[in-house]
Amino acid sequence: MKYALIGEKLSHSFSKIIHEAIGKYEYDLVSVPQGNLKDFVINNKYAGFNVTIPYKKDIMEFCDYISPSAKKIGCVNTVKKVDGKLFGYNTDYDGFDAMARKSNISFCGKKVAILGSGGTSLTVKAVVSDCGAEDIKFVSRSGKFNYENINEWKDCQIIVNTTPVGMFPCSGETPVNISDFPQCEGVLDVVYNPLTTKLVFDATQKGISSSNGLYMLVYQAKRAFEIFTDDTLSNDITNKIYVDLYKQMSNIILVGMPGCGKSTLGKKIAELTGKEFLDTDEEIVKAADMTIPEIFEKHGEAFFRQTESEIARKVGCLSGKVIATGGGIVLNKDNLYPLKQNGTIYYITRDISRLETAGRPLSKDLDTLKSIEIFRKPMYEKFADEIIDNNDNIETTVSKIINYQNITI
Numbered sequence: 071m072k073y074a075l076i077g078e079k080l081s082h083s084f085s086k087i088i089h090e091a092i093g094k095y096e097y098d099l100v101s102v103p104q105g106n107l108k109d110f111v112i113n114n115k116y117a118g119f120n121v122t123i124p125y126k127k128d129i130m131e132f133c134d135y136i137s138p139s140a141k142k143i144g145c146v147n148t149v150k151k152v153d154g155k156l157f158g159y160n161t162d163y164d165g166f167d168a169m170a171r172k173s174n175i176s177f178c179g180k181k182v183a184i185l186g187s188g189g190t191s192l193t194v195k196a197v198v199s200d201c202g203a204e205d206i207k208f209v210s211r212s213g214k215f216n217y218e219n220i221n222e223w224k225d226c227q228i229i230v231n232t233t234p235v236g237m238f239p240c241s242g243e244t245p246v247n248i249s250d251f252p253q254c255e256g257v258l259d260v261v262y263n264p265l266t267t268k269l270v271f272d273a274t275q276k277g278i279s280s281s282n283g284l285y286m287l288v289y290q291a292k293r294a295f296e297i298f299t300d301d302t303l304s305n306d307i308t309n310k311i312y313v314d315l316y317k318q319m320s321n322i323i324l325v326g327m328p329g330c331g332k333s334t335l336g337k338k339i340a341e342l343t344g345k346e347f348l349d350t351d352e353e354i355v356k357a358a359d360m361t362i363p364e365i366f367e368k369h370g371e372a373f374f375r376q377t378e379s380e381i382a383r384k385v386g387c388l389s390g391k392v393i394a395t396g397g398g399i400v401l402n403k404d405n406l407y408p409l410k411q412n413g414t415i416y417y418i419t420r421d422i423s424r425l426e427t428a429g430r431p432l433s434k435d436l437d438t439l440k441s442i443e444i445f446r447k448p449m450y451e452k453f454a455d456e457i458i459d460n461n462d463n464i465e466t467t468v469s470k471i472i473n474y475q476n477i478t479i
Contacts, residue, residue: 073298074098076110077122082238082263084284084315085120088291091311094299108132111156118150118298120291123234126189133158143196145189148294159297162193165290166260170197173281175228175256178202183223185209185245186232190260194230203228209246217246224251229269231259236267241387241411244268254278262287264387264411265319271407288312319389321345321413322475325453327443328397329426330418331460331467336394338468349394353381375402383408397442400449409453416471417454421461 073095075085080099089097100119102110107125111132121129126145130136133146134155140146146158170177177198184191184198187210198206207223209215215223235245241264248254248269257273260283266274273280292308295301322339324332333349340347351362354377358365365374379402385393386408393413399405409415422439451457456474460467 071117071298072096072098072115074100074114074116074119075122076100076102076107076119076125078102078104078124080122083122084262084287084319085291087315087318088288088311089295091314092291092295092303092307094295094301116151118148118294120294121147121149123188123190130158132156139163139196144192147189147193147290148297150297159294160193161290161293161297162190162286163197164293165286165288166190166194166258167197167201168289169281169283169286170201170258172285173256173258173279175258175279175281176201177228179204180227180256181205181207181223181225182228182230183207183209183215183220183226183251184230184232185235187213188232190232194232194260198228198230220246221250225253226251227253228256228258229254231257231261231267231269234261236264236269237261238263238387242268242383242407244272248272248276248278256280259283260286263319263389265316265389265413266411268407268411271410284316285312288315317476319412320475321386321389321409322392322471323386323409323413323415324392324394324418325400325409325415325450326397326418326460327420327422327425327439327446327450330397330420331464332394332418334464335418335460335467335471336392338464339471340392342468342472343392345390345392347392347394348385348388350378350381350385350399351394351396353385354378354396357381378402379405379408386411386413388412397446400446400453403449406453414455414475415453416474417450417457418460418467419457420459424461 080101083099086097086099107128126147129146136158140158140160143160146160148159148161150157180203182198182203184194187208195206207215209220231245233245236243257278257280259267259270261267262282262284265282270280270282288311292303295303324336326332337347382405389412425439458470
């Protein structure tokens with residue numbers, strides 16, 4: 071048996087990884103251009119398929135049977151073939167409900183703003199309503215509540231994003247400014263790539279409970295599997311798939327003083343984890359086609375920092391990498407989100423006397439290094455999720471980082 075995910079744009083999708091991790095069948099990603107849905111339905115050879123943007127409503131007209139819950143919601147995301155007929159279901163309901171519960175976000179008695187008007191927004195409304203929300207408003211570009219007048223509902227307590235705003239490759243965008251909602255206590259974003267959307271990042275910075283959509287994706291896949299196969303998948307297996315996927319997609323980012331050992335550590339971590347190693351300084355050299363001392367001499371530090379920020383945005387949106395950064399990357403606070411969106415940031419510390427200085431334009435002597443460290447230390451600490459001492463042997467330091475990475479997921 072073969073199954074698939076259909077949608078218009080699927081380059082961001084993790085669904086193939088998740089379904090094949092279950093290990094019971096083959097699973098394809100099938101891009102269906104606008105206008106070709108009927109042709110796919112008639113001619114496909116799959117035993118069943120999942121449905122994503124923009125076909126969750128459109129697929130319903132081709133279904134011979136629609137489950138009561140999917141009919142009530144008004145969209146279908148899982149289709150099973152039975153004797154040539156199409157049976158439609160909605161497993162996003164189960165996924166979103168599980169995502170909210172995992173995040174300890176309750177809708178009971180709350181004012182909830184749902185961003186978006188597509189199929190997923192209808193699913194979210196069903197869950198939120200069933201969980202006892204006091205008031206629910208849809209926010210869309212052209213609806214009664216839109217992004218021009220959304221401040222009229224600034225007292226909402228829960229915000230749920232069901233739009234693709236902030237999704238890779240347009241990470242860094244956000245549908246609303248979280249600061250406009252002073253009573254907000256929970257943010258749920260169904261986007262799962264990047265692992266931390268700008269909306270979730272901004273909420274986290276304000277201490278607001280929040281979650282991305284990865285757990286929703288995994289849990290709805292569990293329910294789809296059960297529909298496809300008439301079998302049961304335990305929550306233990308579901309949770310393991312989630313953790314393994316998160317580990318696989320998450321970046322390990324190293325920041326710290328020039329010469330503190332970031333590149334050496336990064337290469338060793340990459341070797342042990344199977345992740346690709348990237349060095350932002352090396353990426354800058356490639357982009358500028360000259361060495362870092364030459365960049366400083368010919369173009370100055372301002373040009374270097376601008377290029378460094380461009381590289382941070384480029385590598386930060388990638389997944390499953392180990393990234394060593396230049397010592398001054400923390401000088402621009404706008405570099406934080408690009409690095410944080412898909413990973414955990416480690417501040418690598420080392421005694422000043424042990425820092426390497428060869429080939430480093432700003433690290434010429436001990437006094438200079440001391441001044442730089444005093445100035446940058448608060449910035450490193452603000453960027454970092456964890457501080458790692460690198461005065462011991464490399465194996466000990468690497469072990470600390472890998473162990474921390476495993477327990478934070």
